[in-house]
Amino acid sequence: MIFATASIGVTMMIDIVRNNGITALEILILTLFTVAFSWIAIPFWNAVIGFVLTLIRRDPLSLGPALVLGRESRSGGSRTALVMPVRNEDPSRVTAGLRTMMRSLSKTGQAEQFD
The missing domain is CATH 3.30.429 (Macrophage Migration Inhibitory Factor)
Incomplete structure (x- = not known):
């Protein structure tokens, strides 16, 4: 997902930059854009996955059903x-x-x- 998102973003940026040919400065800009856009795509997909897990009530660490605490299951230890x-x-x-x-x-x- 991250690679696909970054690839789409970089492809769109290449289309913008290559209108008049690509210079060395534009290659540097594309390189930095690739790093920065990938860096942004990672937390984006992390948030999306966390949101989906919250919606389906799954524990994000075990991917099992989330523990629902009722009055009777709450321990008095804490x-x-x-x-x-x-x-x-x-x-x-x-x-x-x-x-x-x-x-x-x-x-x-x-x-x-x-x-």
């Missing part, structure tokens, strides 16, 4: 800390926001997983 930075803010407003967040987590049934 916890997540809720941290709120406070700078030049009203502490009562920040505390109220933290309480609201904890109430929301309690409604999901997962509040015990957070500190």
Whole structure:
């Protein structure tokens, strides 16, 4: 996929450059374009593949079905800390926001997983 994408891009660039003949400078430009375009094609296809794997809910490392965690399958071994930075803010407003967040987590049934 990467080679095909880069080949199409380089072929189109050659068509643009060769109108009046190809000079040494244009060969240098084509060489640099080939490297740069290939460099861009790699993350493009990486993102496309990742997007497709996300859509079909596959684990990108094993290509098996993604693990779906429910309430009963979540282990109690790990916890997540809720941290709120406070700078030049009203502490009562920040505390109220933290309480609201904890109430929301309690409604999901997962509040015990957070500190």
